[in-house]
Amino acid sequence: MQANVQQFPPFREAPAHGHAEHGHHEHHEPGFWSKYIFSTDHKVIGIQYGFMALCFMLFGFFLMLLMRWQIAHPGMPVPLLGPLLAKTLGAPAAGGAISPDLYNSFGAMHGTIMVFLGVVPLAFAAFGNYVVPLMIGAPDMTFPRINMASFHAFFLGGVVMLVSFFIPGGAAQAGWTSYSPLATTIPTHGQAFWLVGMVCLITSSLLGAVNFIATIIQLRAPGMTWMRLPFFVWAQFVTAFILLLAFPPLEAAGILQLMDNLAHTSFFLPTGLAVGGQLANVSGGGSPLLWQHLFWFLGHPEVYVLILPAMGIVAEVIANNTRKPLWGYKSLVYSVLFVGFLSFIVWAHHMYMTGMGQKIATFFQATTMIISIPSVIILTCMFLSLWGGSIRINTPMLFALGFLPMFGIGGLTGLPLGLAACDLYLHDTYYIIAHFHYVVAPGTIFALFAGVYFWFPKMTGRMMNEFWGRVHFWCSLTFMNIVFMPMFAQGIKGMLRRMSDGAVNYSAARVPNAIDALPGTVMQLNDWIFWAAIGLGIAQIPFIVNVFWSIGHGEKVKNDNPWDATTLDWQTPTPPPHGNFEHELHVIRGPYEYSQPGHATDFTPQDEPESADAPRTTSTAHH
């Protein structure tokens, strides 16, 4: 490992005409704060994002475990953690049991934290920041200081969100979707904290999006044309555009809701609103539907933000482990562009139940059905990429392979939801929860795990333990399916979401004479799901231990390119120094030149000179 004092100096742009002031700063050893906390190096920022995001995901996971306990055993004190909850949260967790209000706040925050503090920062900011500049042959992002600012805005947003649990009244309780008027009338300032936190997170995303787009457009190495970009970069590019243009209307809506909460305006409060049996002391004249439109204008593109980077990672891992080019590169590129574009005009399929007219519902139904086409094309290309490949099984490949059917299930179960007629029945049931969790949990998160196992050697110079990686995979796959598959059945049977008593008040046991009360079999599934969730949590322990243990004790990589990959991110020293590349880059071929006939090796890096005799200054990766 080429560790040297110049590894992570704080980046300061040298002026075009060198100046004495900046001449000698390279030899200055940066302090702890400049190196690890206030770094402007994209690799450090990527790791900062990754670490924080994984911590937030773990926290979100615990919130889910608490909720699943409550669903399976309504009103009963939480074992082990009950006293701690009662001590830290007070009345809402009296006796260690989760009250309905507390359940609601867990639900709202689980969604918010997983989406905005967990998956998006990990998929987009962490992997994007670390890998994209390397893949395009750039020394860093175009705006390193803005990059640093974006991380700190994210961190601040996360702190604000977590702090909201401890204020009187508790955290936001109106779902991650924060519908008005509920979000405005619940007597807590948690919602205001949520809104302020969201403003911080949106700011962070916007700064990041500007950086990514500018970097990908402006800093591609010579010879790196658009159609030679690895698919991961295309995916991040489209994701950045989605974030850039879809987030601001939510920020606008957030400002309006904040005004409703703090300045008592009525942007989203209708005339004649009654709260607690009394007419609310507000001007009225607002529209709750306006919030929904502005929220889902982001909300839908957001789900593509969740999935596209994951698809990018899976594409890279599959190409590398099949030792052949991706099938249909052009189709993949055009599909991902089309998905990004269409994602802006499908949002109201989340609002079929709001009493929309037929014409508008038909419009959104049509665009929603159409957007499934490019998604299917992308998945099909990835499946077809396996055909005739020399498939290498390792942990990243297992997760990438696992992603394919899991995302397939998630995506296909979305089709009935896109059709307005079916959605009227399935809306707000557990079917929805199962659908979107399949896409994000065994979908995106599996892809992210693949990414961690895949790029860990580049970041640290060591491999993660293969055996425990496989244990992590098989246990996660098994438990994910046991947790989420039953929810389809529950949803179709009519079990609604966000019920803190686990729907026991709608069960046949409680109301035997009700038509279509939830049968015992459906209620029984709550118990299975809880234990499967516990299993899923335990299955993550090998992963967490593996990550930390391998940093110091993992098997050292033999060379800079342990996976024998073709993309530029593997043609750097390990870990890459400040500035990334030690030789001048000139890209002369596409990103997936594997198994070229007549070539001595089964892979050819993008920038390797044509002549086989030309000396390479970094990697000595050949057999």
Add this chain to the structure above:
Amino acid sequence: MSESEQPISLKSYIRLCAVVFFVVLCTTSGMIATSFSHIGEGWTLKVTLILAIAIVNAFLVAGYLMHLLSEKKLVYTVLIFTVFFFAGLMGLTMWAMGDFPVGTITH
């Protein structure tokens, strides 16, 4: 150099700016006059006219002061997509708020 069009001289720029400012004065007066006039029933026609004049105004500022008329294709492309999505946001939301089944909404 970072500019394809070099400012030839400050004088020529000041001349351009004087023209732009004069036109802005005219458009602003036009909007105010329209607003206080009695054209059309209610506000619909007035609003349309005023917005049309505002768009002309915006075109001037964007085109000349922001150099958008001589800007690169890349910037144009980003902005065209933005305008499309903004139109979608505005248009589709208004359509949605207007398209309710007969008898299900009070006004």
Add this chain to the structure above:
Amino acid sequence: MEIPYTVENRPDTGIYNAKLGIWLFLASEVMLFGGLFSAYVLLRVGAAPGEWPHGWLNVTLGTINTLLLALSAITTLLAWAACKLRQFGKFKFFHACTILLALTFLGIKSYEYHDKWIHYEIQLTNGKFADGHMREESKDFDLAKKTGSVTIEGHVVEDRKELMDLRTPEAQAAKHTEITIQAADIKKMENYSPRHNTFTAIYFTMTGLHALHILGGTIVIFYLWGPGSRMYKTDPERFTNRIEVSGLFWHFVDLVWIFLFPVLYLT
């Protein structure tokens, strides 16, 4: 290691990094204000007939502000041109004008906000409405305890609807006099703050957010005019680019006002 294209243009795109960056950022700002404008449209279209105010804002002050901002956009462009032509003195002059114009804009805006803050709508116990600017309240004025009195300069109307459209001839003809009202006669008293109705809400929110952008832009331009102008000596081209990029932001803020003014003040 140096990041390429911070000053010189990248050949195939023809622009430098910061310029692309600022246009991307402005695209997101279009969507931000676009979201607010669509909220405005929906609230106005959704309001019951007669419930949406007209003429509540001072057109004269709004026009002055419009022209100030237009002028500041021009001085911003001229400041950049001066930099490009390496005429530092002229650059300093033009951007000093920009800053002064911006501060004047903010000053007028504050006056307008204050005007709304002291403008009260008082619902009287006899069913009528008194409406006007508060001159003073007596020392023992307490609405809850019904003691003391307030003096406003305004008028009394029978129906609240008469307060909505100030463009009508009747409203224009209304005489504003000094009226003293006893707390005992007051049923409810509210100033023209954001909560008063959805128009004031969207007015304060949109102009407030716009004013924050003006403030932010002014601070950046002030920094570049003052301490940041040191870079002109060491790297004039890069400095000129910064002036251009901050100028683009400033022009955008002017663009937003070009739509805000007619939408809020003139319709």
